[in-house]
Amino acid sequence: MNSAAFIVTAIFTVAAALAAATLRKLMHAALSFAVALVGVAALFFLLGAEFVGLALVFIYIGAVAVLIVFTILLTRRDVGRNRGFNWGGAIVAVAVFGSLTWSILKTQSLAIIAPHMPALTVKQIGAALMTTYVWPLQCVGLLLTAALIGALILVMEEKR
Amino acid sequence: MSKSIDQVFLNAKQWLLSWLAGLPTWMVQMVSSLINIFTLLAVFLTLFALMSVLERKILGRMQNRYGPNRVGPFGLFQPIADGIKMLVKEDIVPARADKIVHFLAPVLIAAVAILTLGVIPYGRNMTPFTIDGGILFFFAVGSATELAVFMAGWGSNNKFSMLGAMRAIAQMISYELPLIISVLPVVMVVGSLTPDRIVAAQAEYTFGVVPRWFVFTPWGAAAFILFFVSGLVESNRTPFDVPEGESEIVAGHMTEYSGFKYATFFMAEYIGMFAISGLGITLFLGGWHAPVRALEFVPSYAWFFAKLSVLLFVYIWIRGTLPRMRIDQIMNFAWKFMLPMAFTCIIAAAAWHYCGRGARGWLWSFLVIAIVYTALSMLLDTKRKFAPRVYRFAE
Numbered sequence: 062m063n064s065a066a067f068i069v070t071a072i073f074t075v076a077a078a079l080a081a082a083t084l085r086k087l088m089h090a091a092l093s094f095a096v097a098l099v100g101v102a103a104l105f106f107l108l109g110a111e112f113v114g115l116a117l118v119f120i121y122i123g124a125v126a127v128l129i130v131f132t133i134l135l136t137r138r139d140v141g142r143n144r145g146f147n148w149g150g151a152i153v154a155v156a157v158f159g160s161l162t163w164s165i166l167k168t169q170s171l172a173i174i175a176p177h178m179p180a181l182t183v184k185q186i187g188a189a190l191m192t193t194y195v196w197p198l199q200c201v202g203l204l205l206t207a208a209l210i211g212a213l214i215l216v217m218e219e220k221r
Numbered sequence: 222m223s224k225s226i227d228q229v230f231l232n233a234k235q236w237l238l239s240w241l242a243g244l245p246t247w248m249v250q251m252v253s254s255l256i257n258i259f260t261l262l263a264v265f266l267t268l269f270a271l272m273s274v275l276e277r278k279i280l281g282r283m284q285n286r287y288g289p290n291r292v293g294p295f296g297l298f299q300p301i302a303d304g305i306k307m308l309v310k311e312d313i314v315p316a317r318a319d320k321i322v323h324f325l326a327p328v329l330i331a332a333v334a335i336l337t338l339g340v341i342p343y344g345r346n347m348t349p350f351t352i353d354g355g356i357l358f359f360f361a362v363g364s365a366t367e368l369a370v371f372m373a374g375w376g377s378n379n380k381f382s383m384l385g386a387m388r389a390i391a392q393m394i395s396y397e398l399p400l401i402i403s404v405l406p407v408v409m410v411v412g413s414l415t416p417d418r419i420v421a422a423q424a425e426y427t428f429g430v431v432p433r434w435f436v437f438t439p440w441g442a443a444a445f446i447l448f449f450v451s452g453l454v455e456s457n458r459t460p461f462d463v464p465e466g467e468s469e470i471v472a473g474h475m476t477e478y479s480g481f482k483y484a485t486f487f488m489a490e491y492i493g494m495f496a497i498s499g500l501g502i503t504l505f506l507g508g509w510h511a512p513v514r515a516l517e518f519v520p521s522y523a524w525f526f527a528k529l530s531v532l533l534f535v536y537i538w539i540r541g542t543l544p545r546m547r548i549d550q551i552m553n554f555a556w557k558f559m560l561p562m563a564f565t566c567i568i569a570a571a572a573w574h575y576c577g578r579g580a581r582g583w584l585w586s587f588l589v590i591a592i593v594y595t596a597l598s599m600l601l602d603t604k605r606k607f608a609p610r611v612y613r614f615a616e
Contacts, residue, residue: 088375092322095368111353115361123364123397127390130371183354183414 066107074100082154087133095126112183227345227520230260257349261338269491270300276537283541310480315378318477322376327478327485330369334492336362341499342416344509344522355416356408359500360401363455366493367393370464370474373486377477385473388548389464392454395555400451402563403444406570407435407504416500420508429514434507439587440569445505447563449535452497454551456490458536460543461551498532499525557601565593 077097084090098121105114190198225232234256241249274289274297281288289296314323337359339350352358367390374386408414411422425433435441454461464473475486502508506528509521546554569586576582 086319088319088322092368092372112357115354115357119357119361119364122368123361127367127371127394130368130375131390134375183357184412 063107067104070100070103070107074104088130091126091129091133094129095122098122098126112186227522229520230344230522231346257339261349262335265335265338265492265495266488268495269488270304272491272533273303273487274299276540279534279537280541283538304484307481307484312480312482313477315477317378319376319378322372323477324376324482326369326373326376326474327482327489329372330366330489331485331492333362333365333369334489334496337496338492338499340416341496341503342420342508343499343525344520347509347522348417351417352415354414356404356414356419356500356504359496360397360404363493363496364397366455373478374474377474379477381471381476382474385464385471385476389457389474392461392463392548392551392555395552396451396454396559399447399555399559399563400455402560403447403451403566404504405563406440406444406566409567410435410570410574416503416508420503420510423507424510426514432507432510432512434505434510436505436507438570438573439583439590440566440573441505443562443569443590444566445501447559447566448501448505449532451559452494452501453536453539454555456494456497458494459540460546462545463548463551494533494536495529498529498536501532502528558597561593561597562590565590 074097077093077100080093081090081097084093098117102114102117102121105111105117234253237256238249238253241252277299278288278296289299292298292302314320340348340352340355340358342348348355350358370386370389370393374382374384374389377383407419411419413419413422423432423434427433431437436445457464465475475483478486502525509525511517511519511521511524569589572589573582573586576585
């Protein structure tokens with residue numbers, strides 16, 4: 062992997078994530094979160110996992126980020142108001158970070174050097190999804206359909 | 222001879238790069254990418270300028286008036302005058318606006334539109350950015366447009382902007398589904414997400430006369446119509462231009478933009494239109510292939526841009542012909558008609574494939590589409606022909 066590109070992308074991602082956590086206005090934080098996701102997608106591109114990177118952009122920028130900004134817009138009346146520093150959130154974040162770092166450092170897999178794998182094509186992913194993982198795929202599809210119908214029933218026009 | 226004309230731009234690029242022979246590889250790669258980017262921008266910004274004047278001329282002809290005819294011969298220098306006007310106009314930022322978001326929205330929307338241009342094959346060996354999942358890249362990057370529109374609407378801190386952005390996002394999300402699903406049959410039949418492979422799959426001619434473009438199969442024709450209509454919505458063109466309905470919500474998410482920022486929005490809209498037409502040509506209209514084998518001596522990029530001009534003319538034609546639709550009609554049309562038809566195209570393509578891709582497959586896939594189309598139109602016909610309109614929120 063190109064280390065210069067990695068360092069630039071990593072700094073970009075971490076800066077955007079920090080901005081998402083610290084910016085005063087909630088909407089700015091949500092938009093910086095989208096920028097951080099672009100950085101993560103770029104990391105996947107650097108690793109040669111084009112499909113995962115593109116799917117990340119597609120789902121998280123195109124759908125989840127839009128969902129988040131709309132949720133903020135529709136539920137908060139004080140979108141523009143400044144919020145104070147959230148100590149509880151900071152403690153939880155530090156705890157999660159610490160336990161993750163600890164468990165990563167404890168594992169033996171860091172010592173194993175990964176064999177050089179050929180780049181995974183979209184076709185291989187599709188074949189795996191349609192043969193080995195067809196049941197999980199169908200279950201997820203069923204769940205999403207149920208969620209869609211549920212959302213439709215929630216917003217359906219009431220008969221008067 | 223025709224071969225060298227076909228590859229003239231590639232040879233020119235190779236010649237330019239040969240000057241850098243001694244430099245390290247990464248520098249040569251960077252210069253190569255920069256050449257691609259500059260060429261792409263030069264071509265499509267020129268096309269944008271040309272399109273803006275031709276659209277007004279053609280609309281003028283359709284509405285029985287002259288159109289621009291003062292600046293230069295036949296008014297052809299109008300875009301230059303417009304550009305200077307836009308550049309020197311005052312740039313107003315509302316006092317209560319969110320300055321950063323307000324500024325970044327036009328930047329993001331233009332960047333996204335230009336990025337999507339990169340994966341389209343413009344001619345033989347002429348894809349600026351070759352990537353395994355090119356089609357996926359197109360839609361993944363294009364989906365950021367919604368966020369940009371939201372930023373424009375929210376950053377302006379104006380209720381017309383916000384309402385316009387809401388409308389735009391609602392219709393863009395709704396039509397993204399039929400747009401992407403109508404692309405799937407082509408991807409399934411070709412077995413690849415790479416634009417170059419999709420173009421290569423449409424290279425042959427049946428009986429040496431009819432080109433094997435996907436638009437000439439029943440599922441391809443249906444999917445192309447769905448794709449084109451969804452493309453109209455995605456680029457906010459008439460009859461789906463409610464986000465900027467000037468009689469209702471001023472100019473939608475562009476209300477608070479003036480000067481060059483407004484021009485950037487305008488440019489992004491047109492470049493998005495070029496990109497979606499280019500993708501339609503790649504997927505359904507044979508890409509850069511000639512329509513007749515005898516005409517294959519004409520350079521490939523000439524064919525691509527000829528097809529692009531035809532599609533752009535249809536865009537202008539529709540704008541000159543149809544009135545604006547109502548937002549609830551647009552949404553109903555997306556979810557009740559476009560989406561089921563797009564799914565039908567997948568089934569029809571499967572029928573075509575499993576019946577041997579010949580005359581029998583043609584007939585079966587036509588049958589599938591015809592049955593679903595008739596059933597849908599009977600189901601959606603509410604029999605309420607001229608009932609008085611019921612208002613829910615107004616009296």
